[in-house]
Amino acid sequence: MKEGDLLKINGENGVWYAQLVGFDEEDMLEVWYINRGVNRYLWEYDKDWETVHKNTVIEHIPLDISDVLACYKQWGFKPITEETFVKLDDDIPDDVLLPVGEFDEEEEYDSEDNMDDFIVPDEEGEAFTLAPLDSDFVRETHELVQKFNTWEPQNPQEQKLKSFVDHMSLKYKQHDDNRQFAIGKTVDYDHPPVKK
Numbered sequence: 687m688k689e690g691d692l693l694k695i696n697g698e699n700g701v702w703y704a705q706l707v708g709f710d711e712e713d714m715l716e717v718w719y720i721n722r723g724v725n726r727y728l729w730e731y732d733k734d735w736e737t738v739h740k741n742t743v744i745e746h747i748p749l750d751i752s753d754v755l756a757c758y759k760q761w762g763f764k765p766i767t768e769e770t771f772v773k774l775d776d777d778i779p780d781d782v783l784l785p786v787g788e789f790d791e792e793e794e795y796d797s798e799d800n801m802d803d804f805i806v807p808d809e810e811g812e813a814f815t816l817a818p819l820d821s822d823f824v825r826e827t828h829e830l831v832q833k834f835n836t837w838e839p840q841n842p843q844e845q846k847l848k849s850f851v852d853h854m855s856l857k858y859k860q861h862d863d864n865r866q867f868a869i870g871k872t873v874d875y876d877h878p879p880v881k882k
Contacts (some may be wrong), residue, residue: 687740687746688749689706689707689853689854690707691747691748691749692704692746692747692749692757692760692761693715693745693746694743694744694761694762695738695742695743695744696742696743697742701744703719703729703762704718704720705718705720705731708735708853710846713739713740713741714738714739715737715738715740715743716736716737717736717738718732718736719731719732719735720732720763720771727773727776727778728766728770729763729772730769731769747760758771762774762775813862813865813866814862814865814873814875815873816828816873816878816879819879819881825880827878828879828880829880831876832878832880834848834851835877855875859875
């Protein structure tokens with residue numbers, strides 16, 4: 687299992703749906719449940735994540751970035767936005783209005799041929815470079831990165847958040863670092879310049 691994977695969990699009164707966000711202790715998983723929102727046909731992430739034992743997982747669906755919609759379909763949902771979903775087996779009446787989201791036109795995303803001219807593989811694009819210090823936004827962003835490095839979480843939720851961000855940033859830094867090495871460069875991702 688890896689962070690981002692979709693899970694069906696044996697809950698108190700049936701199947702619960704969650705996304706894996708981390709690992710806690712030996713046999714415990716940190717998950718973000720999705721539940722019905724104010725609109726009973728729209729499912730949304732809970733505000734906080736929970737910790738569950740790995741033995742409660744009854745189905746594990748690895749999240750394949752190259753075919754996200756198929757993974758969600760196997761999970762039993764169609765994403766509307768990155769944080770809202772509709773359940774595929776819900777019989778939604780015609781008079782119920784649902785928000786329009788970036789995943790609404792499923793057909794457009796199903797075919798790789800439709801995206802050939804749009805998606806540039808990482809290997810063909812430019813490697814990451816630090817933004818020049820020519821605007822307040824860039825300076826502020828670089829300062830926030832520096833502050834995050836020295837941030838000491840004050841409670842378990844903050845510790846989980848920092849751990850999650852650290853894990854994700856390490857993954858992407860390693861990926862880009864390999865590309866930088868191939869062209870003979872290095873980037874200090876954690877210590878961007880804050881002054882000219």
